[in-house]
Amino acid sequence: MTRRSGLPRNNLLVLLCTLLYTSYHSPIGLTLRDSTSSSFAFAAAQATDPQTCKDGDQTCAADKAEKCHVETKDNCSEKELEYIQKMTIKSSEERQSQISRLNELLTRDEQNLNSALIPWIKERLHILYSLEGMPEDSNDTVVEDSTFAKSDEQPSNAETIRTNSNNERLITIDELAQHTTEENQIWLSILGKVYDVTTGISFYGPNSGSYKFYAGRDASPCFTTGKNNPEGAAEALEEWEGKKLMSVTEWSQFYEKHETYKFLGVLAGSKYYDEEGEEKEVRRIILDKAAEAKVQADKEKEEKKKARLEKKKREKEEREKKKKKA
Incomplete structure (x- = not known):
């Protein structure tokens, strides 16, 4: 066959x-x-x-x-x-x-x-x-999504992610330092709060301008001074005047409200948060000084506005009097 x-x-x-x-x-x-x-x-x-x-x-x-x-x-x-x-x-x-x-x-x-x-x-x-660097017999549950979103969304398996009392993820300084490229995501921290700013790669990417210094670190003072170097990043914000601190908190609010930048967690073991991710006294001092300065600045702004309106009113009354005399 x-x-x-x-x-x-x-x-x-x-x-x-x-x-x-x-x-x-x-x-x-x-x-x-x-x-x-x-x-x-x-x-x-x-x-x-x-x-x-x-x-x-x-x-x-x-x-x-x-x-x-x-x-x-x-x-x-x-x-x-x-x-x-x-x-x-x-x-x-x-x-x-x-x-x-x-x-x-x-x-x-x-x-x-x-x-x-x-x-x-x-x-x-x-x-x-x-x-x-994990043991192969590890029973730790690994999360599929490493980031917390701004909303209530959280990883489905969060056992390996440490959080603070506010349920905010703890991010170490070393972990933050690893995120400076688009492939590995671009993270930055301001006043100890960490954000994913990968969508702003043109500003923070390796081939961008001076803002690339902010990637992978907390350089809070630099947002106001423009001294984008280690010395500038090490300045003591708590020693600044309230008005100067207002600029830093405004930048912080910018990232918090940004449409595409995502809040990830807090920088544990940093100047602003302790190892357990709890806010340090120095951060509260900075925010309080900035808030007091904001109240004072708003008050002064309102007073100046009121003074301008009163001045215009007086000038208008004087012009009307002159017209009547004429």
């Missing part, structure tokens, strides 16, 4: 299983957001990846007994190296979001997953945990 041309029966069986898997788990390509463009490419990659072991393949399992060393790049396959490079340039929040999605996939679908895919997922989790 003449054998039909085409794929061998075993290959046809593999292809059929792959297609069935793809139809059942079609969202996986979107969920993982990996370099594969679809679930089919995701599954097909496993057949050609020499670092992925099949069930019962003791030789392969022995070869992969020692995992990829992310820091030194030792014992890493080409695909793992590509994934390391891709994830290294991502923000910590994006990597944690990946961890959450991959763990969710394993927890939800491990019974139905193709067994060859499980090592693939675990390899990427190993890389992500290494990049984040």
Whole structure:
């Protein structure tokens, strides 16, 4: 009997299983957001990846007994190296979001997953945990959205996010310093409140003007003085006069009310908030002095306005008297 041309029966069986898997788990390509463009490419990659072991393949399992060393790049396959490079340039929040999605996939679908895919997922989790400096047996819940919005919206899993008594997220000085580019988001702090100003990259981005100094730090005094350098940022606001402080608080209100800049939380361990994210006395002094100066300035403005109106009224009366005499 003449054998039909085409794929061998075993290959046809593999292809059929792959297609069935793809139809059942079609969202996986979107969920993982990996370099594969679809679930089919995701599954097909496993057949050609020499670092992925099949069930019962003791030789392969022995070869992969020692995992990829992310820091030194030792014992890493080409695909793992590509994934390391891709994830290294991502923000910590994006990597944690990946961890959450991959763990969710394993927890939800491990019974139905193709067994060859499980090592693939675990390899990427190993890389992500290494990049984040997290133990692989960590039971911490990783949040998918790292930012608090201005409204009541909060991450669905907030166990790993520390908050203060006002339910405001605590952001460390080191964490703030990492956010100075569009790829990693651009954050700045003013009077200890942190905002995502990525939409203002033309002002705060690496290739922008002098305002780029504000990215990744709290440079509150600079908003008034224009001395955009470490010395300017270190000036003691509490020693300023109230009228001068008004400009800083006006800038703070500008960010608070901005349509696209998002309030993220408070700068814990800074001059304005303690390690627990509670407002320090120095910040209250600054705000009180600025508020008192604002009241006085508004009062003076009102008095000047009233004086101008009275002057115009007197001048008008004098003109009318002159007309009558004429």
